[in-house]
Amino acid sequence: MKRKLLFYPFFIVFFLLLQTTLLQHARIRGVVPNLLITLTIVTALVRSSTEGAVVGLFSGLCVDLQFGAAVGFYALLGMYTGIAAGSVSRKIYRENFLVVAFFTFIYSVVYESVVFVINNIMSGETDFAFAFTRIILAEAIFNCVVSVLLFPLLVKAGKWFDSSAVARKY
DSSP, X not given: OHHXXXXXXXXXXXXXXXXXXXXXXXXXXXXXXOHHHHHHHHHHHHTOHHHHHHHHHHHHHHHHHHTOSSTTHHHHHHHHXXXXXXXXXTTSOTXXXXXXXXXXXXXXXXXXXXXXXXXXXXTTOOOHHHHIIIIIHHHHHXXXXXXXXXXXXXXXXXXXXXXXXXXXXX
């Protein structure tokens, strides 16, 4: 448990800093990957819906505090994304990185679509087709690439967490 309390907050803060600083200079066609939602999805798929929900909640809270107009929107959306991805993880073979990349793509599309609709519903922005083809799909593809890189890290972290739990029992 102690290891999780050190691991997840470190990577949430590290990815937030990376996403808001360095990746802003590495935009491809104006789009950067969303590292925090990718961390949430991959955590939920590889570990459990509970861990995914907690990572999503705190990742979203960090985004809310950094960018959000109202605290709680990104936190709840991240938490629900973690729960949804984790509920699928019980029914799939999660040791395959292609499965993780596929579900990262699907959940990234859903997450970014919800963000676009909610953020633009009051402003009258109705060009969802443009946003979907130019921004949402591109970001989902970038998130897939990041998920393939993140997958081995979270599998090793999961084994590390589990080994500490087994060591405490004996």
